[in-house]
Amino acid sequence: MRLKDLLVYDNIIIQCHNDPDADTIGSGFALHTYLHEQGKKVALVYSGKNRIRKSNLIKMIEKLQIPIRYVETVSDCDLLITVDCQYGEGNVAFLPAKNVAIIDHHMISTELPDLAEVRSHLASCATLVWAMLREEGFDVNKHRNVATALYYGLYMDTGGLVEISHPMDRDFRDQIIYDGQLISFLRNSNLSIDELEIAGTALLRTDFMEEHRCAIVKANQCDPNILGIISDLVLEVDVVDTCVVFAQQPTGIKFSVRSCIREVMADEMAEELAKGIGSGGGHTEKAGGFIRYQLFTPEYERFCKSHGMIPRFEMDRDGKTAIPVASGCKAFLQDRIRNYFQNTSIIDASTFDANDMHFDTYKRRNIAYGYVESTRLFPVGTRVRVRSMEEDDLIITVQEQMLFLIGDHGDVNAISRSIFDADYRTVDWKFALKSSEYEPTIRVDEEGSEAISLLNCAKVCIPEREETVTAARLEKNIKLFDLWDTRAYRKGDKGDYLLMRNNSAQDLYIIEKEMFENRYQPVNNSAEKVEAVVFDLDGTLLNTIDDLADAVNAALTKVGEPNRTRKEVQSFVGNGVGLLMERSVIGGKQNPKFEAAFVAFKEYYQAHSLDKTMPYPGIMGLVHELRHRGIKMAIVSNKLDPAVKDLAQVFFKDVIDVAIGERPGVQRKPAKDTVVEALKELNVSVEHAIYVGDSEVDIQTAQNAGMSCISVSWGFKSKSFLEKQGAQAIIDMPAELLRYV
Numbered sequence: 001m002r003l004k005d006l007l008v009y010d011n012i013i014i015q016c017h018n019d020p021d022a023d024t025i026g027s028g029f030a031l032h033t034y035l036h037e038q039g040k041k042v043a044l045v046y047s048g049k050n051r052i053r054k055s056n057l058i059k060m061i062e063k064l065q066i067p068i069r070y071v072e073t074v075s076d077c078d079l080l081i082t083v084d085c086q087y088g089e090g091n092v093a094f095l096p097a098k099n100v101a102i103i104d105h106h107m108i109s110t111e112l113p114d115l116a117e118v119r120s121h122l123a124s125c126a127t128l129v130w131a132m133l134r135e136e137g138f139d140v141n142k143h144r145n146v147a148t149a150l151y152y153g154l155y156m157d158t159g160g161l162v163e164i165s166h167p168m169d170r171d172f173r174d175q176i177i178y179d180g181q182l183i184s185f186l187r188n189s190n191l192s193i194d195e196l197e198i199a200g201t202a203l204l205r206t207d208f209m210e211e212h213r214c215a216i217v218k219a220n221q222c223d224p225n226i227l228g229i230i231s232d233l234v235l236e237v238d239v240v241d242t243c244v245v246f247a248q249q250p251t252g253i254k255f256s257v258r259s260c261i262r263e264v265m266a267d268e269m270a271e272e273l274a275k276g277i278g279s280g281g282g283h284t285e286k287a288g289g290f291i292r293y294q295l296f297t298p299e300y301e302r303f304c305k306s307h308g309m310i311p312r313f314e315m316d317r318d319g320k321t322a323i324p325v326a327s328g329c330k331a332f333l334q335d336r337i338r339n340y341f342q343n344t345s346i347i348d349a350s351t352f353d354a355n356d357m358h359f360d361t362y363k364r365r366n367i368a369y370g371y372v373e374s375t376r377l378f379p380v381g382t383r384v385r386v387r388s389m390e391e392d393d394l395i396i397t398v399q400e401q402m403l404f405l406i407g408d409h410g411d412v413n414a415i416s417r418s419i420f421d422a423d424y425r426t427v428d429w430k431f432a433l434k435s436s437e438y439e440p441t442i443r444v445d446e447e448g449s450e451a452i453s454l455l456n457c458a459k460v461c462i463p464e465r466e467e468t469v470t471a472a473r474l475e476k477n478i479k480l481f482d483l484w485d486t487r488a489y490r491k492g493d494k495g496d497y498l499l500m501r502n503n504s505a506q507d508l509y510i511i512e513k514e515m516f517e518n519r520y521q522p523v524n525n526s527a528e529k530v531e532a533v534v535f536d537l538d539g540t541l542l543n544t545i546d547d548l549a550d551a552v553n554a555a556l557t558k559v560g561e562p563n564r565t566r567k568e569v570q571s572f573v574g575n576g577v578g579l580l581m582e583r584s585v586i587g588g589k590q591n592p593k594f595e596a597a598f599v600a601f602k603e604y605y606q607a608h609s610l611d612k613t614m615p616y617p618g619i620m621g622l623v624h625e626l627r628h629r630g631i632k633m634a635i636v637s638n639k640l641d642p643a644v645k646d647l648a649q650v651f652f653k654d655v656i657d658v659a660i661g662e663r664p665g666v667q668r669k670p671a672k673d674t675v676v677e678a679l680k681e682l683n684v685s686v687e688h689a690i691y692v693g694d695s696e697v698d699i700q701t702a703q704n705a706g707m708s709c710i711s712v713s714w715g716f717k718s719k720s721f722l723e724k725q726g727a728q729a730i731i732d733m734p735a736e737l738l739r740y741v
Helices: 003-008 022-037 055-064 125-135 144-157 167-175 180-187 193-203 224-234 266-274 293-306 326-342 417-423 513-519 545-558 566-572 577-584 594-608 619-628 641-652 673-682 696-705 719-724 734-740
Strands: 011-016 041-046 068-070 079-083 100-104 115-118 207-209 214-219 242-248 252-259 278-282 286-292 313-315 322-324 344-348 360-364 369-373 383-387 394-397 402-406 412-416 424-430 441-444 459-463 468-473 477-481 490-492 497-500 508-511 520-522 532-535 632-640 658-662 689-693 708-712 729-731
Touching (some): 003 125, 022 068, 022 079, 022 125, 055 144, 055 180, 125 144, 125 167, 144 224, 224 252, 252 278, 252 293, 266 278, 286 293, 293 326, 322 326, 402 417, 412 417, 417 424, 424 619, 477 508, 545 566, 545 577, 545 594, 577 594, 594 641, 632 673, 689 696, 696 708, 708 734, 719 729
Parallel strands (some): 532 632, 708 729
Antiparallel strands (some): 242 252, 252 286, 278 286, 360 468, 360 520, 369 402, 383 394, 383 441, 402 412, 497 508
């Protein structure tokens, strides 16, 4: 969802969660300002049992002139936006609305409306709102009060910025221009006498896990910032190396983690505590996270069952929802802490013996990478900062003949021109990431400098030189202390890979499972060599839906039948033009106008099949790359044979060898007939070919032909639909197909 999608509504209410904190107030204020400037009638409200009483929040509202007010109900609302919470949750009072939108950074815990933007990997809702405003060209820094409110929201939701890890949160922190004096004033107003008492009481509830030198502390419900204060104090104790402080909140458990030893990184420990039931992150020494009751409760029940315990619950403060008791929460967290310490091995590269693990040889796949010439962005000698999903920024000085190499997961490395030219071949098509929560950026390493997306200027390169690596698949979690940074370790989960550079048992590094298996394959891989690719046409190679919809509606209009929407036509395609029209004409073949409509469709489409039809982005680069590799290609379609051949001639002349469509006497897909005919013309056996398509018909066709099927998510059927149809493998962009050939 984008913010501009909300502008169709005129009367809008922004609702913060009950017992508002700085993050929900700041995020709501920023949205209020944006919508007000767009000419909308907008109000910022909160509800629930309690009014805002915390000193720092009252001062925040007063100093920044935030127009928030308490309500018990609302009326005449076209759109209700819940911010930093999800409509229907226990921590947000019900307010009636004709339409609902959700903007939140917590894990999804309810059914989302069509208008929703939830990014649970972010540390604050303020970060999400800042990113959404930036997408609309709204410069937050021109609104000093808004910028300060958003920054304070991030500050308070991350324990004073110590729980920041995601690059988007770091971008927000670095680029926002706020009132530093006011932030200092508010920071010194954080702790009330009541909260001081909460901290003191919590310290009396400290449990010490002596075998792991870890303390765990239960605090009463409080501002998350108080947990950090308690954690810092507990870590001062001489026998405590790590500590976890937690407090139950209306919708879950907020916790803080601290570590003072190199064998435990606080951010990693936070991730492990929240794994599958919430989110956690931060820095090596200070981190935190949040566990949602809706995800935690079933895990707590399973935990109790496996340990022979009876789950115990109590009602929440509103008396509406049963939540696990505090002692149960503590027992669960203690169990996760024990598992964290006991199920992880430490590897020190300086003393590692390769005989302790089973290593195999893998070869690099010829998949697409991105590259950018550094001097096209900045002059030689410029010190730049590259930010990606890696934990640390890459800070480097631009040199002559230096390039940046971008992996399909958004990782970035610097490489010299000489090595690049020896190892890679460039191709003239635009690079895109397979999947990433963040697009890598580059900027001058100076405060206030503007970041540039590396993807905007990245082109594609393909590895040419065969490269092999020696790697071992991890059978348990490890912490690797390499030779380059002995102060911190690299974490590897079970299933990830430990690699040796240059077959040196001391030169080790870790690559996570998905990334490794996408880039490397075993040298002794017994899979048959792929000699041919058989493509579906509509929704796979070409986006034909607009011309098909126009032809359908031209035919329906001609015979006096109601038209169909583009979305309806898209759901009808896949089984040939006969069924397309049968589904489009009300009553199908039983309608006396059907035959006339079908004839009209064929006449119109034959004359207009090229009006709007185009290859999907990346397709032309893919087919030319396959041709370069000597891979034969064919098209098989349920479209009429003359149209298939015409389209193949227009878009894929001299690239794709065979094109076959529907014609009398040959069974259409999902029967295997057209595929068998195509492979015969290519002179390739079925064992040496793969099938690529976008629908359930294509999956069935491949099965009937005895072929491997690669489904594509950019076509006429959704990824979730394809998964339900039993798709073997799904790719999200054309370049990913290179992995399979």
